[in-house]
Amino acid sequence: MSSRPTSFDELDRKIVTALMANARTSFAEIGADVGLSATAVKRRVDRLRETGVITGFTATVRPAALGWRTEAYVEVYCEGAAPPRRLAEVVRNHPEITAAMTVTGGADALLHVRARDVEHFEEVLERIRTEPFIRKTISVMVLSHLIPDSPEAGTSQPAPEDAGERASDVRRPG
Amino acid sequence: MSSRPTSFDELDRKIVTALMANARTSFAEIGADVGLSATAVKRRVDRLRETGVITGFTATVRPAALGWRTEAYVEVYCEGAAPPRRLAEVVRNHPEITAAMTVTGGADALLHVRARDVEHFEEVLERIRTEPFIRKTISVMVLSHLIPDSPEAGTSQPAPEDAGERASDVRRPG
């Protein structure tokens, strides 16, 4: 995980852009775009991965299609000092937490949470509040995305493992 | 881009999981895991894309490696009614905004912003506040990620066009 800058030139930039647009683009095709052979592109991609510029390749999924229709940000306030280490442990206990970070401001941490519906979200929230560290939470529910294709709109969701139901078999309230 | 779920079974679930873990996994390898031929896997992936479950494949990039070292969430308060349509226009004017959504609570919208450094972030913030609609903003800076590999930690950033330590113009990915 060296974050050491080796050289990062124009060509690397273009290659990364191409792979962000479509991670399955062939090296030959990228090469044709940037003016390199497939081999050269592959070598650069390998290097970009080794140096940690590219950390992986992933499918972007529309959470709603998998039955994840509810999304919220949760500000977390902790008892006394909240060492990030212990917060990280807590966060790992709840698969519905798709992102978590320490932040400036009154709260100690900000969580991004995905749930199937409001009922499920309430359950997650109660679970989180049960954690010994947590003093209080403030939730902000996401209503609609203004940038539909932004990664946070589509990419961040629990793995389908955690999806209790199928896209074609979503539980109804009541 | 029909958002209607056709059938979505166990096999699809596994395929999606595999592609989320590594979008460049070969269909043959996925097939070996789930007990299908490469051809069958490809057909299912094609269908998952057609039905909009999978919206694309992308490289995940460590923003810091490209010179994006500052990240914040910005709550936006608007003058009077804030039609999402107009908010969306405003948001599109600022490539550093990597996600934007309307939310419950006091604020009208929540923005996710990436900048090269605090100076750059301040500049972005001033630009945003200049927009006719915006009445006030409250910023929460991200200090550290508790889930290092969550998509929001690594995937969401402006395109590498703007990378490096250069203060050149910025464009939106895609």
Add this chain to the structure above:
DNA sequence: TCTGAAATATAGGCCCT
């Protein structure tokens, strides 16, 4: 859904600058 063959892509080896 599988099989099988043809078209593509990849991962190295090797040599050049």
Add this chain to the structure above:
DNA sequence: AGGGCCTATATTTCAGA
């Protein structure tokens, strides 16, 4: 160090059935 060319191995893709 980085790039191109070549080749063996995999993979994708398109026919069948």
